[in-house]
Every structure is written in structure tokens, then in C-alpha cells.
Amino acid sequence: MSLVTLSINDKTIQAEEGTTIFEAAKQNNILIPHFCYLENVHQMGSCRICVVEVDGARNLMASCVTEVREGMVVHTNTSKVRKVRKVLYELILSDHPKNCLGCHRNQNCELQDLGEQIQIDGFRFEGVKSKDIVDSTSASIVRDSSKCILCRRCVTVCNEIQGVGVMNAHHRGFATFIGPSEDESLGHSICTNCGQCIVVCPVGALKEKDSTQLVWDALLDKSKTVIVQTAPAVRVALGEKFGFEPGTLVTGKMATSLRELGFNYVFDTNFAADLTILEEGSEFLKRVTETFTTAEPAVLPMITSCSPGWIKYVEHQYPNHLGHLSSCKSPHMMLGALIKTYFAEKINIDPKDIFVVSVMPCTAKKFEITRPEMESNGVRDVDAVLTTRELARMIKDAGIDFAQLPDSEFDSPLGLSSGAADIFGTTGGVMEAAIRTVYELVTGRELPMEALHVQPLVGLKQVKTADLKIENPVEAYSFLDGVTVKVAVTSGLKGASKLMEEIRLGTSPYHFIEVMGCPGGCISGGGQPRPVDDSVRMKRMQAIYREDEGKQLRKSHQNKDVMALYKDFLGHPLGHLSHELLHTTYVKRDKN
Amino acid sequence: MITHEEICSVHSMTEAEKYRVLEQVMDDYDRKENNLIQILHMAQAIFGYLPAEVQSFIAEKMDIPNSKVNSVLTFYSFFSTKPKGKYTVGICLGTACYVRGGKDVVNKLKEVLGCDVGETTDDKIFSLQVMRCIGACGLAPAMTINDKVYKQVNPNKLHRILGMLK
Numbered sequence A: 001m002s003l004v005t006l007s008i009n010d011k012t013i014q015a016e017e018g019t020t021i022f023e024a025a026k027q028n029n030i031l032i033p034h035f036c037y038l039e040n041v042h043q044m045g046s047c048r049i050c051v052v053e054v055d056g057a058r059n060l061m062a063s064c065v066t067e068v069r070e071g072m073v074v075h076t077n078t079s080k081v082r083k084v085r086k087v088l089y090e091l092i093l094s095d096h097p098k099n100c101l102g103c104h105r106n107q108n109c110e111l112q113d114l115g116e117q118i119q120i121d122g123f124r125f126e127g128v129k130s131k132d133i134v135d136s137t138s139a140s141i142v143r144d145s146s147k148c149i150l151c152r153r154c155v156t157v158c159n160e161i162q163g164v165g166v167m168n169a170h171h172r173g174f175a176t177f178i179g180p181s182e183d184e185s186l187g188h189s190i191c192t193n194c195g196q197c198i199v200v201c202p203v204g205a206l207k208e209k210d211s212t213q214l215v216w217d218a219l220l221d222k223s224k225t226v227i228v229q230t231a232p233a234v235r236v237a238l239g240e241k242f243g244f245e246p247g248t249l250v251t252g253k254m255a256t257s258l259r260e261l262g263f264n265y266v267f268d269t270n271f272a273a274d275l276t277i278l279e280e281g282s283e284f285l286k287r288v289t290e291t292f293t294t295a296e297p298a299v300l301p302m303i304t305s306c307s308p309g310w311i312k313y314v315e316h317q318y319p320n321h322l323g324h325l326s327s328c329k330s331p332h333m334m335l336g337a338l339i340k341t342y343f344a345e346k347i348n349i350d351p352k353d354i355f356v357v358s359v360m361p362c363t364a365k366k367f368e369i370t371r372p373e374m375e376s377n378g379v380r381d382v383d384a385v386l387t388t389r390e391l392a393r394m395i396k397d398a399g400i401d402f403a404q405l406p407d408s409e410f411d412s413p414l415g416l417s418s419g420a421a422d423i424f425g426t427t428g429g430v431m432e433a434a435i436r437t438v439y440e441l442v443t444g445r446e447l448p449m450e451a452l453h454v455q456p457l458v459g460l461k462q463v464k465t466a467d468l469k470i471e472n473p474v475e476a477y478s479f480l481d482g483v484t485v486k487v488a489v490t491s492g493l494k495g496a497s498k499l500m501e502e503i504r505l506g507t508s509p510y511h512f513i514e515v516m517g518c519p520g521g522c523i524s525g526g527g528q529p530r531p532v533d534d535s536v537r538m539k540r541m542q543a544i545y546r547e548d549e550g551k552q553l554r555k556s557h558q559n560k561d562v563m564a565l566y567k568d569f570l571g572h573p574l575g576h577l578s579h580e581l582l583h584t585t586y587v588k589r590d591k592n
Numbered sequence B: 001m002i003t004h005e006e007i008c009s010v011h012s013m014t015e016a017e018k019y020r021v022l023e024q025v026m027d028d029y030d031r032k033e034n035n036l037i038q039i040l041h042m043a044q045a046i047f048g049y050l051p052a053e054v055q056s057f058i059a060e061k062m063d064i065p066n067s068k069v070n071s072v073l074t075f076y077s078f079f080s081t082k083p084k085g086k087y088t089v090g091i092c093l094g095t096a097c098y099v100r101g102g103k104d105v106v107n108k109l110k111e112v113l114g115c116d117v118g119e120t121t122d123d124k125i126f127s128l129q130v131m132r133c134i135g136a137c138g139l140a141p142a143m144t145i146n147d148k149v150y151k152q153v154n155p156n157k158l159h160r161i162l163g164m165l166k
């Protein structure tokens, strides 16, 4: 890479060729006001707030899309720039409702932040208001186009990063709106409910469908036993909503806050993550055994099924390849089913009087609980899903001083978990957890890797792969002696489509694949606190591995409460009751 | 390769035939997303307009989301998602035509035809649409009726022009 010399605000600086003016300025501590630009995601020049003056150029240039050139002379703060920036901001506001006090993004809105930077005296332009379509047909997402400022970040995320293509711009000029096609609503489209569009939306145009009221109602209903469970990725991000640094673990405070909110039992989805490893690991070994020892090979690669965004995606896009999916329900659905059967029996309460709430980093789980398959003995497995953001809102609303809370533990018997369950929250985690257990089952020895981590599967790369050579297996798996098991891990649906294309063409070399619908896995799910970028992802991921390494118990099959559950209730993995309560089926959906 | 003229010269096709021709057109264009605008153009010639069913047929056969097809076709005022009348009256509202009274022409037309922009009269004779600059700035304000261009349109003479067609 060659270096370019230029001047910004009379300072001579050097930047790598190909850098934008915006980035070069930032590297030199000049923060050019901007709006639609989002690092590593969206760089399209849609809003032009980031304009700068370049000597010799006739017009102002959008610095986030203009590359540096040798000898360039740039000014970021001339009176012309400031005037234009102001007018641009006023124009964005001209068709915006500006009802901040009644908006869920109040005090957490990038348009407000920009206003604080730019400072205007009043509203000079009152434009025609943009279309005010409120689309609440989706179980996961509400779209309010009156608040949309047409930055198109969601379009980039939905098309380029997720490869789904529901969010697009339609019509033009004042009539422009962003969403699925005119005749479609989100709830009836190929939207996967991943919520990645919500995470990048700078304003209040996209949000999760609110379930807080539903949960308040249940908490205040004396006839209900209200039971909550929390996903592994919530505890590494919830703190951000209360002023903690990204990557702060708040497991203990979270459990306390849930009790203060009035939940009768606080359980951990992690318990069911350990259970998932036993069910899914057994399913994998069954498929492998069939393939290697019978004339009827099972469907391989087997693919994980814990991410409901991924499930809906594959049902739409690859309806003829659903046999690759593990039949396991996602962990919180498993736990819901167990609470309303196993636990209901234990505490002697009619399952109809139990209300199960899942706190999830995920918006797709709001859709998942509405799937007709997700019930056991005629009662719904889970009654409400709160995102991490919604839980934070409830804690604030209840006047709980989160930062000062003492730590407490999850309740027994559905609260104990191993480190293997913790890492479900990050890309690569489910696979690593499965390998820790499956390797030991097959060879009788502990996975011979440092700190039990499968290093090639750690990190944010889109597709990660690992080879595991099996040597000296136990008697029952002697047919695997010398076999190299190939696994792949991907997060984000674009990566998933790459692996699915190989499967479609019959060239996939893998035996086992982990797919998470959101880039980075659940740590950056659609229900997590904003903002999310790669540095936030890395901090949350490190926290997840810290939680794992801090535990004595590191392997799912050593979770004594899970083992007790098999002994007292389920029988054995893939047994009859497991099949009824913990496994599910999938449906073919239209591609359009 | 089927040409636009050939399609326009055929007037009575059954629905099934129309979809067959459309598939042939998509094959001619290799079902490539880059050729979407040409394909939509031909589809509109075949069906007269582009209703939701035709859009999703194209999306499905070309393996792109509905939303993308809709995004492209709603961007261009040339495409219509509603059936068109026998005559399509188009008013240019590019800058030159706008400044020289295009807006008045639109208002007068709405009054005379009794339908809004983007709509068709009840008797299915006229459809009204506005266009972005059609490149006839010297003739502003310009109006088109099907393929014919009318120059320097006087709102008060619209009655006569339209009456002659009826």
C-alpha cells in the first residue's frame, strides 16, 4: 500500500491510498459530522452530512465516499461547509415527525445526536411528511416509515450482509419509502426476523415488537407463576444499557434484577444449552453411525438449529434441503417445554397457570414462539420473548438501580450450566461445545486442546473450518478410527448461503455445520443494545469466553442437573420424551 | 430473441401464453439481474402493466427478492402497476416543464379526466401519469399521449385535444 500526502484543515497528514477523506481525518483526530455512514457496514453517500470543501473541486464532496488523493487540500469546517451541513440537517428534519418525547429512541437517537452537534434555531422548512406506513404485521419487527430518514443502512444490511433482500427503496422523491415491496408486509415476506436492520437504524423507524406490556400484565396477575430464563449473550451486553463498558459481565446483577421485577423463578437458558449438546451431539453421532455402518447413509452435513432467523431463512431459500437441519428446538424452547412439564409437575402447578418469559438477544425468537409446532400437551412452550433492550427498559421503568444491585444465583434445578453452554452466545460456540462432548464420547479422552478451545473456530471471520482426526476411538465407534471429521462455522446469513450452495451442488465436504443468523452470533443479535461494531462484538465475545473459563464445569455432559433430568424424567437423549418435548419439524416456505 | 415490436403487434394472448412469452424473454436475457429493466419493459409490453402477480413471477424465475423487483419498477415512472387506459397521457414535470406551467397542465387534466395521477378513467380510455424530464425541454411544457409528443400545451386547449381522441 502506498501512502498519500494531503492536508486537512492546514495540517499535513499521510494516509493509505484508498482511504476516504472521512477515515483519514478520523485517524488524525478530526471527527467530521456524519450521519448515514456506518463503519464496515454502510458507505453510500446517501445523506451528504459529511460534506467537506476540497480545493479545486467545484462542489462540496461527501467525505465518507471520497478517497484521498496526493496533494489534496481539504477543509472540514469552513463557513460554506457549516452552512450546507445545517441546511442538509434541516431538510432531513423537514419531513420528520419530531415527536421525540413519544418515541422509543428518545435519548438514544442518532438524529438527536446530530442535532446536538449542529445546533439549529428553529425549523425553517416544513415539508410534506413522508409516508406514515406503520407495519406491525411481523411478530418480531415494527416499521414506522414516518420516522425513516432514508439513510438506507437497513437496505445495505438486509441485502449485502444478510443476503435476504426484503428492505429496499421504493418510488422516489418525497414518495420514497423503505421496506418490502408495496404489495407486501414484513409479516408476509421472506424477512427472517433477524433484526439486524433494527440494530443499524439510526432513528425510531425500526424496532422490535413490544412485549413489555404483556410481561407486566403477567407479573401483576396473581394467578400466574411467572418464570423467566435468560440467554447466554444477554449477560455480556445488558450492562451497556446501565453505563457499563461493552463486555462487562452482569450475570449476578441480572438475576437479582429479575427477582426484583417479580419473577417467581429465575432460570438459565444455558441449562438447556447443555441439554441441546446432549441431544444434538447424539443426533450427530446417530447420523454418522448410520452413514458409516449401514447401507443407508443419513443426511450430512448436519446443521445446527438454535437460530430461528437462520431457520426461517433456510425454509424460504432452501426448502428442499431441510433434512440437513438438526431436529433440536432452540435451547429456550426446550427449557420452556421442560418448565411446563417436568418443573410444573415438581412444583405441582397446572402448566396453564405458568407464564414463561425468555430474555433473548434476538428478535427472531419473538416469531419462533408463535410457530404452531412450539407447544407441548396443548400449552405454548414460551409465552413471551423480551429482547435485552426491552429488559433494560423494564428495569429502568421499575426504578431498579441496576448498577448497585448485589449478585445472586439462578434458581435450581433449571439454572445450572457448564462453560460449554456459555459459549453458545458467540459464533463458533455451539460447535466447540459439541466437540468437547462428542470427542470425549467417541474417544473416551478429553479434547486435547488448550483450555478446551477449538482455536480455528474462534473469531469473527465469516466462514471458519476445522478438521478433527479421530484416533483410537472407544469400541462402539471403532469404525471412526482414522476418520477426519470436518466442521464449518458461519455467522450472518450471507455466509450461510455460501455453505448451503455447496450443499445444493453436492460438493459440501463437511460433516457438521454451525450457523448463526447474526454476524458474530447472538452477542450481536437483533435485540442487543446499540451501537454494535466489531470492537463491541470482540469485547462481548471475550466476556463470553471469560465466563466459560471461570467455571469448574466446562463440558455439557458433566452438568449433574441435566443428568438428573435424564435419570428422573427424560430417559435418555433422543428418547421418546425428548422427541416429544425437545425436537421439532420444519416447513417449506415460498421463496417470495 | 423476441423483440419489443413483435410483442406489441400481438394483441390477443391468453394469460398462460403471456407467461410463456415472458419466460422466453427472461431466457433471452439470461435471467440476469443486470437485465431486469429490459425484462420489465418487455413484461409491461406483454401484460400492459405490472401487477403484483407478474412481479413475483419475475422475481421467482430470476431468483431475486420481490422487493428488489418492486424497488426497480417503482423508481421509473415509465412502469405502471395498475392497468392502463387506451391512451396514456403523460405530463413532463422535469425542471423546464415544471417552471413553464407543467403543474397547471396536470391540475387541469385531473379536472377534465376526473382521475388522479397514476390512475385510469372509469371508462378505461385515459390514464394519467407524470414523467421526469423527457428531454423535450425546448417544447415545454410537454405532454405525450401514447407515443405522440404535444408541445407548449395550453391548459385551456386540453378539452379539445382529448375530445378528438374519444
Ligand code: SF4
Residues within 6 Å of the ligand: A096, A097, A098, A099, A100, A101, A103, A104, A105, A106, A107, A109, A110, A111, A112, A147, A203, A204, A205
Ligand atoms: S427518531 Fe429520534 S429525532 Fe425522530 S422522533 Fe424519534 S427520537 Fe426524535
Ligand code: SF4
Residues within 6 Å of the ligand: A141, A157, A158, A162, A164, A165, A166, A167, A190, A191, A192, A193, A194, A195, A196, A197, A198
Ligand atoms: S429482520 Fe433481517 S431479514 Fe428482516 S428485514 Fe431486517 S435485516 Fe432483513
Ligand code: SF4
Residues within 6 Å of the ligand: A147, A148, A149, A150, A151, A152, A153, A154, A155, A178, A197, A200, A201, A202, A203, A205, A206
Ligand atoms: S428504516 Fe432506518 S435504517 Fe432503514 S433507511 Fe430508514 S432510517 Fe435508515
Ligand code: FES
Residues within 6 Å of the ligand: A034, A035, A036, A037, A044, A045, A046, A047, A048, A049, A050, A051, A062, A063, A064, A065
Ligand atoms: S455520512 Fe457521508 S454521506 Fe452520509
